[in-house]
Amino acid sequence: MAQSLLQGNLQKLLRSYWHLGLILMIGIWLLWPIPDASSHVAARAERKAEDVRYTIKISPGGAYLPGTHPYGIGEALHGLTDVITAFEARFPDTRVEILTVPSVREYLVTQLSSGHAPDILNVNVENVWTDIHKGWYVPLDSFLEQPNPFVVERDADAPGSKQWWDMFRYQAISRGKAAPDGLSYCLTFDMVETGIFYNKTLFRQLGLEVPTDWEQFMEAMAIIRQQAREDGNSTVPLLINIDAYNDWTKDLFFDQVYHDLLPGIDLYQDPIREPYLEGYLDWDELAFLRQKGFFGRDDPRYRVVWERMRDLKQYTNRNLIADDLVREFITERAAMIWTVCHLSHRLAMDRDLGFDWGVFYIPSFTKETTSFASGQPMCVIGGAATQLEVTNSAISDTDPTLPMDQRIAQSQRLKRVIAFLQFLCLPEQYAQIVNEYPHYLPNIVGVDPLPVLQPFEEILARRYTTTKWVYSFDLRFSQIQRRMLELYLTGGAQLDEFLIWQEQNIDAATASMMRRKQPDTHRLEERWQALAPLRAQMAGLPPRVSSSDSQTATQTITTTVDR
Secondary structure (H helix, E strand, O other), X not given: OHHHHHHHHHHHXXXXXXXXXXXXXXXXXXXXXXXXOHHHHHHHHOOOHHHOOEEEEEEOOOOOOOOOOHHHOOOOOOHHHHHHHHHHHHOOOEEEEEOOOOOOHHHHHHHHHHOOOOOEEEOOHHHHHOOHHHOOEOOOHHHHOOOOHHHHOOOOOOOOOOOHHHHEOOHHHHHOOOOOOOOOOOEEOEEEOEEEEEEHHHHHHOOOOOOOEHHHHHHHHHHHHOOEOOOOOEOEEEEOOHHHHHHHHHHHHHHHHHHHHXXXXXXXXXXXXXXXXXXXXXXXXXXXXXXXXXOOOOOHHHHHHHHHHHHHHOOEOOOOOXXXXXXXXXXXXXEEEEEEOOHHHHHHOOOOOOOOEEEEOOOEOOOOOOOOOOOOOOOEOOXXXXXXXXXXXXXXXXXXXXXXXXXHHHOHHHHHHHHXXXXXXXXXXXXXXXXXXXXXXXXXXXXXXXXXXXXXXXXXXXXXXXXXXXXXXXXXXXXXXXXXXXXXXXXXXXXXXXXXXXXXXXXXXXXXXXHHHOOOHHHHXXXXXXXXXXXXXXXXXXXXXXXXXHHHHHHHHHHHXXX
């Protein structure tokens, strides 16, 4: 009987906790080193284990993972392993292992806090900023500001011979990734940009040209919607998912209607980032401006952002959380899709594609769109794609109780990790990885993008966005906004209802950030007061702001007259 009870309990346990076992097995598989190309294995076979002094572990993300077939097309990728082989030949005492690491924050926190993370991670740097005070990531400034030794040894005048920084093509975005503490924890390895892929064949049939402003864009979509397909259904003008609305669309529309206000609301110019990110609003500025009356029901410009988004929704797919929008575009059920640049590879390699395609960028607002239109071209909302950070594992050969700067100075292991990253940036090595197939755009001087990505290079030449809302506050803020935005766009809530939720969401996120990070609000308040006379001449401000600025301007004039 006891045996029967034991068997019964075991069966219950297996039924209840089978998923934990599955997660464990998946975790082991993810951390298992990637199988090397045959040439790489052969080169390593000649090296004895005792000869290896440094084992560098890198999790580069999925874009360049050796052995994979992007979109199931072409030969397996091998560029990264080829470069690693060359690096190991240069440094016989070093071995580089490629790992796949889940990007789930809970997993990363566990690995980083225990010192067991890979030496090099690919993580969005905005997520890194949350943890910089914990000593989990190594600031790279002292290395980026020095020459890249691999460049110096062959050409004393080439980019990188004075500063490693100089090797990066997109300086604004690369240097603009400095954290709120002013330090750079991220190596912007390559770039990503979005664009509208469109069916050129259908455009020709309907007599449509690429739109150059918002009104032309809306008119074109109205014409496309009237086009019936063979199955009798209307053609969807534009495919876009809820994440694009929540992130890209909000930032672009926000920039279009707030750009003219920047001289009066940009309260802090970071001395490091300002030359590259002109007028960028950081989280503390957004939080401060919210407390002054911006970004709510009474802010006329903020209302326009969401009104125009609702206007756009009438021409897009009904289901905003659909997974396979690309299929809808390829099967010609839709005329356009707004997505990232690496779809170019999928389309260019599809021999069965039944239409010509092209790419254009979101056209700008006009005064007909809104009286608050700045007249500026739509800004860049793409930017850094693969973002490589060096973790505390790279300085594991030092005393963890020492300050970070001392650990950096003492670590021999870190020097080899940095050397590997510098080696990756050499144009001839870098091109083997980034240009193995058209996925992301190169960010190293001397490496041109593959021809199919040229339109996105032109887009990236534009001015960077005013702010990145989903990265300014915590994940909870973004998730709540996403849920409420989907409800609003699909008719489940009216604008004022949605804006009430938004006010509560921003206020909660602001309070949390203020409590955790304690920004210098006195500095912001001083600058706010100094800019009051300038704001007093601006239109389209929230009533509370206009009233306060008018009083300040009057007091300033009175004081001047008295003097």
